[in-house]
Amino acid sequence: MASGPAGTGWSDLAANMNAMFQSGNIGNFAARFKLKHGSNGNGNDPNTTPYKFGQFVDKHGGLLSGTALGQFLIDSGRRHWEDASLDLLEYTVKHSLTNATPKQITFLVQDDTTGKPKAWAVIRDAADPDPAHSLKTTTAIDAAGSYKVEINCPPPNPRRT
Numbered sequence: 001m002a003s004g005p006a007g008t009g010w011s012d013l014a015a016n017m018n019a020m021f022q023s024g025n026i027g028n029f030a031a032r033f034k035l036k037h038g039s040n041g042n043g044n045d046p047n048t049t050p051y052k053f054g055q056f057v058d059k060h061g062g063l064l065s066g067t068a069l070g071q072f073l074i075d076s077g078r079r080h081w082e083d084a085s086l087d088l089l090e091y092t093v094k095h096s097l098t099n100a101t102p103k104q105i106t107f108l109v110q111d112d113t114t115g116k117p118k119a120w121a122v123i124r125d126a127a128d129p130d131p132a133h134s135l136k137t138t139t140a141i142d143a144a145g146s147y148k149v150e151i152n153c154p155p156p157n158p159r160r161t
Contacts, residue, residue, distance in 0.1 A: 041094030
């Protein structure tokens with residue numbers, strides 16, 4: 001599993017996603033998202049596919065390329081993530097981009113120091129200054145005005161470094 005340092009795809013992805021979710025173009029980005037993933041992000045509309053975090057990088061193009069893209073696609077698959085964490089991350093992105101007024105998301109990638117073997121994310125209300133508070137339900141995510149997503153990556157696999 002790749003960790004957060006530059007060149008693995010994770011930190012590059014965070015920088016690129018931050019630019020998309022915080023720029024004046026988030027409305028255009030949200031419109032393109034709905035065309036690809038449907039009005040709710042679940043692919044329920046004709047000719048749309050459900051949103052998946054790892055596939056998102058490849059399908060929306062230009063976020064990563066070359067080795068960074070390949071490594072990220074391997075590492076961002078469901079088998080490399082804590083399921084509940086990935087579900088909330090995907091829900092947060094869908095909720096942001098399918099909202100009438102898209103909600104800003106700030107992504108942060110950090111090395112996991114807990115020893116967990118899989119990647120995991122913590123979603124916070126960006127307006128809440130207390131780092132101990134996290135959004136653990138879809139209801140809590142719906143109520144927030146903007147988000148801070150902290151992606152925690154386990155150390156790299158020694159066989160791939």
